[in-house]
Amino acid sequence: MDVERIGIEADSAGQEFFLRVLRFRGTGEAPTVYLQAALHAHEVPGVVALDRLIPRLEQAEGENRLAGDVIVVPQANPVGASQALFGETQGRFDFNGRTNFNRGFPPAGAETDLARPVDERLKSTLLSLACEADIVLDLHCDHDGPVYLYVHERMLEEGRTLARSLRARAILTDSGEDPFSFVLKVNQRWNEEGRANDRRFSATVELRSMIDVTADLAEQDALGLYRYLVETGTVVDRLQEAPAEEPVTGDIGAAELVLTPAPGAMMLDVEVGEWVAEGQRLAEIITEAGLERHEIRAPFEGMVLTRFNRRIVRRGDYVAKILRHERPASAG
């Protein structure tokens, strides 16, 4: 394992950022895999999963069982990690420029343009690291959700392989016309550089909820990632077959945020992963205790993909994200 430290100039004097990059060398016969976590800096289930995966990669490297290189950036966003306000780390949006760290990617070469703010140079640095690989996994998590994936619609089949390894509940596909996210931007660069081919694959992996950070889940996710590296041939190993439920799939547009038209204290009626009927109550909002309440109902049949993770809501906040989908006969 080689440990690299990439310095990134801060936007103020007396401050420096750096990225840690761990590199595991393979024989080059299998795809190079790039894994990053915490691009939204406070979404750390992927960080602890990588912490548990790294010793497995070291062992594979030591035993000459790496057929492809593996590049790991366990904490992709030191800028977001540095941001805290009133006692809470705020890792989703750049405080200064207001941009979501998984949006607003600058053109190639931006990493050395010092007139650009640090979030753009950081994002550009990460893209450059990722684009050298064949397979790119960007590990996020949701407010409150199951394991699920976002992939380009042309990569759905490879997405199923990844989903089975990670036991993901759902895959959302995207046309990629608007390459708004890190992994879509990676695809776009591969295309622009003429390096797109059947082997290339990128996915956003949502590793459950913000709060789902435990030793058991870290172990489970590390094993899932390892299983996927074995599937792709990057790591040579034999693993027991693991039974996996087939994921629900849908276009990204089929996953709809249900918004509340009233503020208040929210009591949710549904669990993540639950199937709901059209009109089924999702939550009760107490706008004024004893005086005014509102019920939020499912606009269509589908699966509760995610839930808001606060219990006070504002007018216009989302309550849950429902994936429009017919309830499978097998669903309980």
Added chain:
Amino acid sequence: MDVERIGIEADSAGQEFFLRVLRFRGTGEAPTVYLQAALHAHEVPGVVALDRLIPRLEQAEGENRLAGDVIVVPQANPVGASQALFGETQGRFDFNGRTNFNRGFPPAGAETDLARPVDERLKSTLLSLACEADIVLDLHCDHDGPVYLYVHERMLEEGRTLARSLRARAILTDSGEDPFSFVLKVNQRWNEEGRANDRRFSATVELRSMIDVTADLAEQDALGLYRYLVETGTVVDRLQEAPAEEPVTGDIGAAELVLTPAPGAMMLDVEVGEWVAEGQRLAEIITEAGLERHEIRAPFEGMVLTRFNRRIVRRGDYVAKILRHERPASAG
């Protein structure tokens, strides 16, 4: 039930705040009780508990079973509720003045002093409402915790009554020398106005965790509050005896925040309410995945009173609050 609307001038033009006060009239034979929730505006378990309590109070009032007045302010902090940044309501500290809404109380009369900022006028208005009552309960919740209470050390016995009604796990006592909180400030004003007596009681009630906002818990807490109102004689009713575990008690200084000297992703080892031995590991912090980790250990024997509710921590953040206390023989 009388519904009152108290307007509070905002600090900018084109904006107004208002408090909703619900009043239930009793015969005056029993203590007047003041109940407020969400002084930290985003702590809403108390809001939904009051929403479930209010119909019971209306019924008691209608059936002439109210021996004391009850005053309910279900959402005590419209100022905090109005504050949101990057998609999250921030209800603990005043954005402009930086003061914790449960600290920094102004002197009596401040509610009409327009040169004071709105948070001070709000706090003064609430104190005036509360001080007219004999019993004051201020409903909060913790990051992640059980039901527990803060009371003045001279009110411990009455605190036990409340704790049994609410099935609280612990009571923390305070000398009141520094009347930093709403309920201590109420005590101080009672003293200053010569109205302190054995009947007067005030408590901060912590109703579990931020996220513990469900219909079932709302019902359970409403029943607990109702049971307490019956105990104090304010509501006339007969309830079945409910077996309640005796709460653990300790001075507020015995509850110590355990801080982390390193930042990172946190995996907690202990549950809220769990008994821990000195030196027992509370959490593992992954500062740099694969490279640097830290273990946070209990500094003494005691009960895990609360846990931090984020899974990314900064240097100096707290991991858990441990109540220094010998483990009871009965503890599992």
Added chain:
Amino acid sequence: MDVERIGIEADSAGQEFFLRVLRFRGTGEAPTVYLQAALHAHEVPGVVALDRLIPRLEQAEGENRLAGDVIVVPQANPVGASQALFGETQGRFDFNGRTNFNRGFPPAGAETDLARPVDERLKSTLLSLACEADIVLDLHCDHDGPVYLYVHERMLEEGRTLARSLRARAILTDSGEDPFSFVLKVNQRWNEEGRANDRRFSATVELRSMIDVTADLAEQDALGLYRYLVETGTVVDRLQEAPAEEPVTGDIGAAELVLTPAPGAMMLDVEVGEWVAEGQRLAEIITEAGLERHEIRAPFEGMVLTRFNRRIVRRGDYVAKILRHERPASAG
């Protein structure tokens, strides 16, 4: 003068916003004019100018000298005005949704859609008020700048009339293809509703600098606005000819922000309105006192349109906005 109060539901309970609209009735023979200030809530030179204009409009109305209606919204943004952090009102971006209050306009009808956040409903309300008029002036100010205008390129001639009335130094024109701002959005709605015609005109008016809020300037700007209302025939009055310098004009793309590639303390070399040669030094940045400094130079010949109003800069901040333009022979 009719005074209207338009309530706007806040996004949290216990809070209300309202807009104040002042209406002056004319005979309908001349264009209706809509004037608003402080859409960026902290940009108040327009507020005090309108405060000084209003008595003149009352007098004109009382003397039957109003040939057109005048609608005045002196403080267009109570939401922005409500936002303060660490002692400073922050009126440019919505704290919660992060959107610039002069960007991100929702579709018509949004003002009644309660699932939309308050900034969108506010912007929609303002657009509806403005679109009924024939002439719309949106009064802003810059960090540090002269009086200058933004107009649609097809409205340049009418823009010159306004510029002469206000003694503006410059006019920037926009193709309107991307209707990003309030006044461009007004144009777009006029087009969509088939009400666009030669009489319609809208402009963003920049009334100098944030700090330029004095009784003298308020009087001067009120007089300039009044002069323009007389020019358009909306107010009937006779005013002395006022000599006015012809404004410099340019496409909005010709006004370029000059960014600093280094952070530090900034000493500016140039004044607002000054002509600079290509390569002329605009500012010196002290990145590390005694050790590292940077010089920021004009990328082309032109006029210093605006300057940054802070003296600490971050990497990527702008130093000044230069309007690319040949220096006129008459310039001093």
Added chain:
Amino acid sequence: MDVERIGIEADSAGQEFFLRVLRFRGTGEAPTVYLQAALHAHEVPGVVALDRLIPRLEQAEGENRLAGDVIVVPQANPVGASQALFGETQGRFDFNGRTNFNRGFPPAGAETDLARPVDERLKSTLLSLACEADIVLDLHCDHDGPVYLYVHERMLEEGRTLARSLRARAILTDSGEDPFSFVLKVNQRWNEEGRANDRRFSATVELRSMIDVTADLAEQDALGLYRYLVETGTVVDRLQEAPAEEPVTGDIGAAELVLTPAPGAMMLDVEVGEWVAEGQRLAEIITEAGLERHEIRAPFEGMVLTRFNRRIVRRGDYVAKILRHERPASAG
């Protein structure tokens, strides 16, 4: 000149802070002087003054004209400098802990306690550097003000010397009972360590307004600081006598913030340094243009020491700080 870089661990992974310390060696016959600027990170007039002073110190050192050591920390607060929100550096309060960087000083030794947040370790580091010196100047600036000083009341005479060198308009004295500020804390540590003596002196220097950052003023202030170093004997040089007006002096309690009981757009009537009579109008506040205005008047005779630097005010904001003082016969 020795250039030192002191690293300070950040509170998040992947980030580092550092302080730059410049040391000039003297013969030890005269007092050691410590100069720091920008403890409130965005107050940079002192930074540019030090930038202009440093070459003079290098020359003196090179010519063996330094009788005392000089320690310079030109940017004392890299933590505050790193903080930006919505496009503006926010250097006064720690974003996370909410503490003013010139308040809340931890006990000695805190710089190495990693369970303390970075602002406390930074402040402790600066105190340790400063306490080794005999003379400590902490260079700040006000919203909008003249050059003026804060000193311990027992150090008023030495304060006059400094005031004359810097041509300060006023000196405010403090009893030091509550050592809330950096320089009072330095005094306290000197006392605790038994090193207080007649030679020791510390002062907070307010170098005019936030916006007063120009090459001319930097030069003027560098010369003033140099003159003071010559006065103290630390630098050996001969300077022409410079005529200086005697500063106005008063207890810190005599400088009173005048608050506004109404929000709105503010037009100030008075200049910094102006003498005002009791009841004289300081500002007009336009709360609702055309409808509601307020006048803010001086509560007593005195000098306008500072003015608020925003032109939108909130209820409870300060308008100006007036130093209660009889108007001198000589005042214009």
